Amino acid sequence: MSAQPLILGIESTCDETGVALVRGKTLLSNVVATSMDEHARYGGIIPEIASRAHLESFLPVLTQAVEQAGVALDEIDAIACAAGPGLVGSLTVGISAAKALAVAFDKPLYGVNHVIGHLAVDALVDGDFPEEFIGLIVSGGHSNLLHIGNIATDVKELGATLDDAAGEAFDKVGRLIGTPYPGGPHVDRLAAQGDRRAIRFPRGLGAGKDKERYKYDFSFSGLKTAVSRYVKAMEKTGHDINTKDLCAGFSEAVNDSLTAKTVRAAKDYGCSTIVVGGGFSANSRLRELLTERAHAQGVEVRMPPLKFCTDNGAQIAALGSFVVQAGIAPSPRDFGPDSQMSLTKTCM
Ligand code: KG4
Ligand code: ZN
Numbered sequence: 238m239s240a241q242p243l244i245l246g247i248e249s250t251c252d253e254t255g256v257a258l259v260r261g262k263t264l265l266s267n268v269v270a271t272s273m274d275e276h277a278r279y280g281g282i283i284p285e286i287a288s289r290a291h292l293e294s295f296l297p298v299l300t301q302a303v304e305q306a307g308v309a310l311d312e313i314d315a316i317a318c319a320a321g322p323g324l325v326g327s328l329t330v331g332i333s334a335a336k337a338l339a340v341a342f343d344k345p346l347y348g349v350n351h352v353i354g355h356l357a358v359d360a361l362v363d364g365d366f367p368e369e370f371i372g373l374i375v376s377g378g379h380s381n382l383l384h385i386g387n388i389a390t391d392v393k394e395l396g397a398t399l400d401d402a403a404g405e406a407f408d409k410v411g412r413l414i415g416t417p418y419p420g421g422p423h424v425d426r427l428a429a430q431g432d433r434r435a436i437r438f439p440r441g442l443g444a445g446k447d448k449e450r451y452k453y454d455f456s457f458s459g460l461k462t463a464v465s466r467y468v469k470a471m472e473k474t475g476h477d478i479n480t481k482d483l484c485a486g487f488s489e490a491v492n493d494s495l496t497a498k499t500v501r502a503a504k505d506y507g508c509s510t511i512v513v514g515g516g517f518s519a520n521s522r523l524r525e526l527l528t529e530r531a532h533a534q535g536v537e538v539r540m541p542p543l544k545f546c547t548d549n550g551a552q553i554a555a556l557g558s559f560v561v562q563a564g565i566a567p568s569p570r571d572f573g574p575d576s577q578m579s580l581t582k583t584c585m
Contacts, residue, residue: 242314242561245302245338246554249331250323250351251378252276252287254294257550258306258313259558264361266305267544267551270294273419280418288326295334302550311342317557320348320568320585321578322378328574336570345567347557348585350578352379354552355514357388359541361555367510371395371503375495375523376515377404377419381580382453382502385512388556389563394580395502396453399442403491404517406457410464410487414480424484425520431485433522438463438490443497453502460490488522496527503536513540516547560584 241261248255248269257267272290276282303310318335321328332348339346356372372383372392380398385391401409404421411420414427441456442448464487471478503511511531517523518540531538545551560583568585575585 239314240562242558243308243312244554244557244561245310245313245316246550246552246557247316247318247331247335248351248548248550248553249291249327250319250321251327251548252282252290253548254291254298254331255548255550255553256298256302257554258302258308259361259551259554261558262360262365262555264551265308266302267549268298268302268305269549270298277418280412282324284324284326287324288330291327291330295330310338313342313344315345315347315557315561315567317347317349317553317560319351319354319553320572321351321575323351323574323576325574325576328576332574346570347560347565348568348572349553349556349560350580350583351548351553352381352580353388353392353583354556355546356383356385356512357556357559358545358549358552359512359514359539360559361551362541362545363539366512369506369508370510370512371499371506371508373495373499373511373513374515375403375513375517377408377421377517378402379515380455380495382499383580384502384506384508387563389559389565389583392581392583396451396455396498398455398457399451400456400458401461402517403455403457403495404515406461406491407517409461410484413465413468414483421517422519425488425522427481428484428488429521431479431481431483433485433489435479435482436467436486438486440490440494443494453498455494455498457491460487488520492520492522492526495523496530499527500530500534500536503531504534509535510537510539513538514546514552518546519543556583
């Protein structure tokens, strides 16, 4: 296979159908359709609606991605599709489509880890990765700290959330104060207008014995409960709630934990680069605080632009490109979706 393999990437882990083409580390096209509007009125993702939407969107998205890249499907060197973690029904649609293409065009197929893809995509934007770095993945379903040597072959999980993911916690607070779903961006916008010192909420695993025992782990469910208790207490006593200050105090607690632990991991492991991925990396306070704290320690922060932070095909194609270039064997033809795919497993 060429040193600059042409990879077709297919993403279908949740509510986005994404197809992208990458040659080596150069992005040729990246097309995404989302079914979020269909879920919003239910206040959460409805798996069956998501699966059906993938089925309906796949061919139009594929056609557009191939046209924009200006390549023919039989020219591609390999196909990469998201094998997990994610919703089984959604993954099944993308994997089935990928298998059909692999058989029809006689191409090798790689079922890759969607979450690791959230970091891999950064190489398309910011160039080659350093020899080792710390990865922070923050999304609606994941909050993880990773140490990465080679992104295709050497990924170690340092820590994870013990309960809610950062985006999930924001969505739950959004629900509590009545924002549309998903609440994350709304809570972020309100927080930016509030006083982050007005209400101090607890930092999960940030004190006492837990601070050492869970030094790279996160916990946001106690914080969410504290916010809910605060709202109830204010309502009971007839006080108006300043939602901007509430969101600012809550956002500060989440981002204080995320950034302190990420920068600590970089220092502990002697890494001078942090790469951030996942939809929550759109959070304005995360971007600001992480940059500030990392720079104070001489650590560089790489964050891809927002369109590459939410789920997309480029992240799958990018990781596929790393996997192919590392000489990893294609996935067995009978592989299926792995909804809980381990973060140390890059490829099926
Ligand atoms: O990675 P992603 O697109 O989907 C997966 O979970 O895989 O992340 C979506 C999550 C949602 O929870 C959403 O509310 C949150 O990221 N999010 C934000 C912001 N933008 C998206 N949370 C806080 N602040 C934001 N600006
Ligand atoms: Zn994702």
